[in-house]
Each structure stands twice: as structure tokens, then as C-alpha cells.
Amino acid sequence: MTGLRVFITTAVLAVSAIATAPAAVAHSEVVTAYGALSDLAPAAAGPLDGARAVLVMVAGDGHTDVRLQVQGIDRSEAGRTFGAHLHVGPCVAGDGAAAGPHYNTDALAGRVPPRVDETTEVWLDFTVTAGGTGHAYAGVPFVPAPGERAIVIHQNPTDDHGAAGPRLACLPVSW
Ligand SMILES: [Cu+2]
Incomplete structure (x- = not known):
């Protein structure tokens, strides 16, 4: 758990730096979520059973830095990308x-077709x-709107069309 605590502290320090900077960033917000992953494929034993995750989103000035850390994955899965x-x-257990x-953002804005x-x-x-x-890290040029949402982990790596196969587990994130 030490690693997770350090991770969160780093995010908080980053926000402190933003808060003390000149008024370039008018609004910043930190969202954290952590805990056991919920199983979305409970019918069979899976590589993420018993795994835990921490999510930190730091949003400001139209940009969001998102970091995900997962631990407790079956070590025999080393090298596999989810x-x-x-x-x-x-995120509802058993209901992917x-x-x-x-x-x-395009779909939510009604743009057809969405990128x-x-x-x-x-x-x-x-x-x-x-x-x-x-x-994992993602830096995106938007700030996700608040809601009751989920980080979903899939069976396969994400392809060029955004598809990644069956949903295995999720972490709830609400703000
Ligand atoms: Cu997904």
C-alpha cells in the first residue's frame, strides 16, 4: 500500500503547485477513486480477480491528466496488455x-460520426x-463532466476503433 500512498501524495502535491501558480489555471479539480475492482465476468475465474486499483484525475484549464494504477493482478499475466x-x-458488479x-466528448456533443x-x-x-x-497515463484535452462513472478493464488491448473485447472488471468513480 505504500506505493499507492505515494502516488496519491504526488497528485496532491501537483495540485498544490497549480494552486500556488499565477492565475493561469482558474479552476482545478482532483478526483480520486480506489478500491477492489468489481468483477464483470463472475462466471469464471479471471486474471483480475482480487485486484485493486487507484485512479487519480487532475483537471484544469480544459485538460485532464488521468493516472490508473492496478495491483494484485495474477502474476502469470505478466506482459499482457489490458x-x-x-x-x-x-460500475456495477456482474453487469458490464x-x-x-x-x-x-464527440458522442456527448452529438457530433456524427464521433471521433x-x-x-x-x-x-x-x-x-x-x-x-x-x-x-497507465492519459492526458486528454477535455474535462470529463461529473457523474457516476466507471473505469472498465477489458480482455484485450484497445484497437484503432476503440474496441477491446469483453468487459472483465471495473472501478467506480463518481464526482
Ligand atoms: Cu472500455
Whole structure:
């Protein structure tokens, strides 16, 4: 847990730096979420069973830095990459569909067709380390609107169309 505490402290320090900077950043906000992942595929044992995660989002001036740290992943999965994204809906154990589609700024703005990439969505794919952890960072040119939302972790890496296969687990994030 020490690593997780350091992670959060770093985010808080970053915000302190923003707060003391000249008025360039009028508003900044930090959102954190942490805890055990909820299982979205409970019918079978999975590589993320028992895993935990920390999410930190630091938003300001139309930009958001998002960091995800996962620990407790089955170490036999070292080297595997999981897709992960911010979804619009809530994280409900056993109900992957509840999380809804990706949080996509174009889709939410009604743009047709929406662009699906790392500038309109929050993609947080991570590759499992030998120690059973995963780390991801996304810097996006928007500030996600508040809501009851979910970070969904998928079976596969995210492809060019934003698809990453079945939903395995999620972390709730509300602000
Ligand atoms: Cu997703």
C-alpha cells in the first residue's frame, strides 16, 4: 500500500503547485477513486480477480491528466496488455452493460460520426508487470463532466476503433 500512498501524495502535491501558480489555471479539480475492482465476468475465474486499483484525475484549464494504477493482478499475466477506458455509466458488479459506452466528448456533443481516439476518450491500457501491477497515463484535452462513472478493464488491448473485447472488471468513480 505504500506505493499507492505515494502516488496519491504526488497528485496532491501537483495540485498544490497549480494552486500556488499565477492565475493561469482558474479552476482545478482532483478526483480520486480506489478500491477492489468489481468483477464483470463472475462466471469464471479471471486474471483480475482480487485486484485493486487507484485512479487519480487532475483537471484544469480544459485538460485532464488521468493516472490508473492496478495491483494484485495474477502474476502469470505478466506482459499482457489490458484495454481500459472511462465509461459514461456506473460500475456495477456482474453487469458490464451498466457502464454504457465510452465517455466520448464527440458522442456527448452529438457530433456524427464521433471521433474515437485518445483525444475524445480516456484510454488507460496497461501492461502487467512481473509484480502483478499495471500503470497507465492519459492526458486528454477535455474535462470529463461529473457523474457516476466507471473505469472498465477489458480482455484485450484497445484497437484503432476503440474496441477491446469483453468487459472483465471495473472501478467506480463518481464526482
Ligand atoms: Cu472500455
